[in-house]
Amino acid sequence: MQRSPRTGTVIVLVLVVIAILTLAALTFSELMLSERRGADFSVRKTQVRLFAESGIEAVRMALLLDGDDKEDFGEFYDNPDQFCGVLVTDSLTDPRDVGRFSVLAPGLDEDGLFSDVRYGLLDESSKWNLRLVMEYETLQPGTGRTLLTGLPGVDETIADAVLDWLDEDDEPREYGYEHDYYESLDRPYSPRNGMVASIEELLLVEGVTPGLLYGADWNQNGMIDLAEPDGETIDEDYDNSDHRLDCGLISLLTIDSKEADTDSAVTSSGTGSTSRVYVNADDLTSLQSELNTALGNESYVNYILAYRLFGTTGILADSEETATLPSSQGNTASSPPSSSQSSGSGQQNQQTGNNQEGEQNGTASNQLDLSQTPKARINSPFDLIGGALQVQYSGQTATATLPSPFTEDLESMAGYLPTLIQTLKFSENAASARININEASRGVLQAIPGMTDDALEAVLTNRLPDPIDAEETEEMATYAWPILLELVDLDTMKKIGPFLSQPGTVKSAQIVGRFDSRSPVARLKVLFDTSEQPAKILRVTDLSDLGPGYSPDLLGVYEDSPSIFSTGIAVTENR
Numbered sequence: 001m002q003r004s005p006r007t008g009t010v011i012v013l014v015l016v017v018i019a020i021l022t023l024a025a026l027t028f029s030e031l032m033l034s035e036r037r038g039a040d041f042s043v044r045k046t047q048v049r050l051f052a053e054s055g056i057e058a059v060r061m062a063l064l065l066d067g068d069d070k071e072d073f074g075e076f077y078d079n080p081d082q083f084c085g086v087l088v089t090d091s092l093t094d095p096r097d098v099g100r101f102s103v104l105a106p107g108l109d110e111d112g113l114f115s116d117v118r119y120g121l122l123d124e125s126s127k128w129n130l131r132l133v134m135e136y137e138t139l140q141p142g143t144g145r146t147l148l149t150g151l152p153g154v155d156e157t158i159a160d161a162v163l164d165w166l167d168e169d170d171e172p173r174e175y176g177y178e179h180d181y182y183e184s185l186d187r188p189y190s191p192r193n194g195m196v197a198s199i200e201e202l203l204l205v206e207g208v209t210p211g212l213l214y215g216a217d218w219n220q221n222g223m224i225d226l227a228e229p230d231g232e233t234i235d236e237d238y239d240n241s242d243h244r245l246d247c248g249l250i251s252l253l254t255i256d257s258k259e260a261d262t263d264s265a266v267t268s269s270g271t272g273s274t275s276r277v278y279v280n281a282d283d284l285t286s287l288q289s290e291l292n293t294a295l296g297n298e299s300y301v302n303y304i305l306a307y308r309l310f311g312t313t314g315i316l317a318d319s320e321e322t323a324t325l326p327s328s329q330g331n332t333a334s335s336p337p338s339s340s341q342s343s344g345s346g347q348q349n350q351q352t353g354n355n356q357e358g359e360q361n362g363t364a365s366n367q368l369d370l371s372q373t374p375k376a377r378i379n380s381p382f383d384l385i386g387g388a389l390q391v392q393y394s395g396q397t398a399t400a401t402l403p404s405p406f407t408e409d410l411e412s413m414a415g416y417l418p419t420l421i422q423t424l425k426f427s428e429n430a431a432s433a434r435i436n437i438n439e440a441s442r443g444v445l446q447a448i449p450g451m452t453d454d455a456l457e458a459v460l461t462n463r464l465p466d467p468i469d470a471e472e473t474e475e476m477a478t479y480a481w482p483i484l485l486e487l488v489d490l491d492t493m494k495k496i497g498p499f500l501s502q503p504g505t506v507k508s509a510q511i512v513g514r515f516d517s518r519s520p521v522a523r524l525k526v527l528f529d530t531s532e533q534p535a536k537i538l539r540v541t542d543l544s545d546l547g548p549g550y551s552p553d554l555l556g557v558y559e560d561s562p563s564i565f566s567t568g569i570a571v572t573e574n575r
Helices: 009-062 067-073 130-139 143-149 156-166 179-183 199-204 210-214 264-268 284-295 298-310 353-360 410-423 442-446 453-462 467-471 490-499
Strands: 086-089 099-108 114-118 388-391 400-403 506-515 521-529 536-542
Touching (some): 009 506
Antiparallel strands (some): 388 400
8 A cells, every 4th residue: 555755844834823822921931021011110100209299298398387386498599409309109129119209480580581490389479460460451541551561572473362362341442353254264263352261272362372482492391301392483573683582472472460468477477367458449538547557657548548549640650740629719738748747547648837837736627528539549559659748628618738658768668668568469369460570580580561671680589589688678578678788769660560470379380290219200389378277279281291390300319220210201400
């Protein structure tokens, strides 16, 4: 019988099947490992988010400290010991299990430009508040455009477009856009006609581009990294030669800042809090009572009331201008007043020594008619300094000259200005916060109407690097320090004064959570309202999708193995 030749087909088939099964097993193994890594990454991503949220609560708890505990903790402006690489979870063997958070804010160099980072909180009052812009625009139309066009990259068209987006009517301004324009777009939408929900919403406003809003700071870490474009070439449409627009308008604008509504001197002394007196209230009789309690000086109170009745008007008015009350009878005061002030409520000497003697005996006859509607607004304490008012006392037809008790000599100003600043408020709405001169950047300060180049450089050169030090220095404890240090003259201070304030109550920071090695990163921008205890969280914005933002060494961790920071997502070495 003939035997068939052996071809080895079965062996080949077996080998092929084994190879296929091996590859399938390998593929399955790789798939499972990928799923395992994905699951691990998802868990770790949740964990770093919780680390960042732990940072939020840690800040809130720190803000509750007082007395010795607060002194032991240190300051909130730049405190790497308390805010850099704070340990949340620890491991003795694996840095992958060491979790931390850091609290960061943009730092300013000596020129007032954003540079590097610091470990602490940012006062939101260091930015222009759009609520303040709209309040001043309502009080004096045209002021809003003046304020906005002072910001880098903002022209009249953009300013009017922003104001039209914020105001409540549908009437377009000279260069603005309203409902009809936005509804005519290929993808129509309606303008807000009210305050924006966030600064990012301004991207919907005609003329506001990402280049204008964000500048070259794509990852919004408050500085220009090597991975980002040169600030001078962010957009050929904008002149950024002075680097004010490096970090965009988002670094210069806010809607969340608030002014303190309590007497800072009383609060800091630990004796409780006293509400500040709203000096522009309509009820002058009640205002008189509140001012007497707060100031305890009748001559000060009388002049403030007289100013409200007969003083200057207009936020951007010439500081030398004073309102003169015409006499309906054509009569005038027969002689100037004496320098002594009335010791009776609502009274002021008008002419003779006999009147002075009468006042000392409690028989003064000159009183202000507090039932009248106030004609003037006090925009800052500097409005009250120097000069004189033409006033008309109750029951008289002639006018009299009332000199200001707030004299222009430095020694006197050093005495009364801190009192006025700490006890009075000039806006009823605390959310329409003005600017903290000690923390504001160059771009914000340059936009203040009346801020000359010389005054700007004097402020930037002489303010202390740490605002906390300024608050603890007697001559720099209030925003009056530029004039008290003779850096600016009274006329300039009267112009910029309406836009300045003490430190606000809303603070912000970026809080970053991560592991020491091979870690995803959670980056949250958080706003704290410190006027409440514990501090209220106003807003949390997740910036994690923009990349880590900061290198491990800035976050207080040191890696000995590759991580996502080596992929080129963000490089935080400054130019």
